[in-house]
Amino acid sequence: MTITYLGHASLHIEFDEISIIVDPFISGNPLAAAIDVDELDADYILVTHAHQDHILDVEKIAKNNGAMIISNYEIAAHYSNKKFNTFGMNHGGTYKTQAFSAKYVNAIHTSSFPDGSYGGQPGGFVLTVKGKSIYIAGDTALTYDMKLIPLQTKLDLAILPIGDTFTMGVEDAVLASDFVACNKVLGYHYDSFPPITIDHDEAKQKFSNEKKELILLEIGGTLKV
Ligand code: NI
Ligand code: MN
Numbered sequence: 034m035t036i037t038y039l040g041h042a043s044l045h046i047e048f049d050e051i052s053i054i055v056d057p058f059i060s061g062n063p064l065a066a067a068i069d070v071d072e073l074d075a076d077y078i079l080v081t082h083a084h085q086d087h088i089l090d091v092e093k094i095a096k097n098n099g100a101m102i103i104s105n106y107e108i109a110a111h112y113s114n115k116k117f118n119t120f121g122m123n124h125g126g127t128y129k130t131q132a133f134s135a136k137y138v139n140a141i142h143t144s145s146f147p148d149g150s151y152g153g154q155p156g157g158f159v160l161t162v163k164g165k166s167i168y169i170a171g172d173t174a175l176t177y178d179m180k181l182i183p184l185q186t187k188l189d190l191a192i193l194p195i196g197d198t199f200t201m202g203v204e205d206a207v208l209a210s211d212f213v214a215c216n217k218v219l220g221y222h223y224d225s226f227p228p229i230t231i232d233h234d235e236a237k238q239k240f241s242n243e244k245k246e247l248i249l250l251e252i253g254g255t256l257k258v
Contacts, residue, residue: 034162034258038250040065041225042087042172042194045073048162051132054100055079055158055169057090062225065252071097079135079160080104081171082144083111083152086225092117103128103135107153111146124156133162138182140173142200165189165258168213172222175205175212183214190258191215194222195236195247196229203236207243216245219256223249 034048040062044055054075059065070090075098078091082105095102095117102112102119109121120128127136136159144152157171159182167190168182182188191213194200200222201209210218218240223231233249240247250256 034165034167035255036167036190036192036219036258037255038219038221038252039068039073040252042081042222044169044192044221045075046160049132051076053077053079053133053160054094056081056087056171057094058086058088059090060093061086061089064225067253070094074098075100078102079158079169080108081140081157081169082142082155083108083146084144084172085147087172088146105137105144105153105156107151108144111150111152124154133160135160138168139176139178140171141176141178142172142174159186159188161186167192167258168215170194170209172200175201175209177212179209179212182212188213188215190217190219190256192219192221195220196223196225196231198228200229203231203239203247207239207245210240210243210245217248218245219248219250 037045042056046053052074106121109119113119137156140155140157142155144155158169166186169192193206195206237247
């Protein structure tokens with residue numbers, strides 16, 4: 034699969050003829066000004082939780098593409114009430130197709146919609162495509178629940194928040210990489226706002242000190258798994 038970083042916690046994942054967008058927050062992110070939301074194609078939109086910086090462009094992309102929104106039960110119900118095509122599940126559940134599976138796993142965070150209404154409990158996804166698996170942590174603190182993932186899934190990449198303040202910071206993400214048993218980490222959820230600005234070189238050094246790799250993509254940059 035090819036993973037394109039769209040800034041903040043937004044990802045575009047492509048394999049075969051399938052296109053998945055994760056947590057689209059693009060039109061509200063000045064750093065992602067080069068990305069045109071209307072040009073993004075999507076068959077599915079994965080939503081980890083209901084915060085504005087994860088759902089801002091969900092409706093636009095879903096409308097443009099007729100994409101299915103996959104999330105927790107409450108977020109799926111919210112979009113289903115607005116006549117979008119959705120699949121709602123809860124923690125531990127997996128959306129399965131011939132081409133991929135997406136399991137909704139635990140995160141420690143909160144999940145209200147921008148108007149304050151309940152957005153269910155937040156989560157992350159373990160996405161498996163043709164024997165390759167990636168962990169998309171979503172917004173989360175370091176949590177022992179991460180240790181459950183490698184009991185069932187050998188990860189090829191862990192996508193972890195590293196910006197601190199609203200999620201784990203770099204030190205905790207290094208431990209999270211241990212917990213999920215994956216030494217190859219793509220960092221996200223950093224630099225978008227002043228409280229989550231990080232020193233890139235220092236962050237990479239902290240991972241390499243533990244014989245781990247931290248990848249920080251330019252917005253629009255891609256990574257193959
Ligand atoms: Ni959040
Ligand atoms: Mn966030």
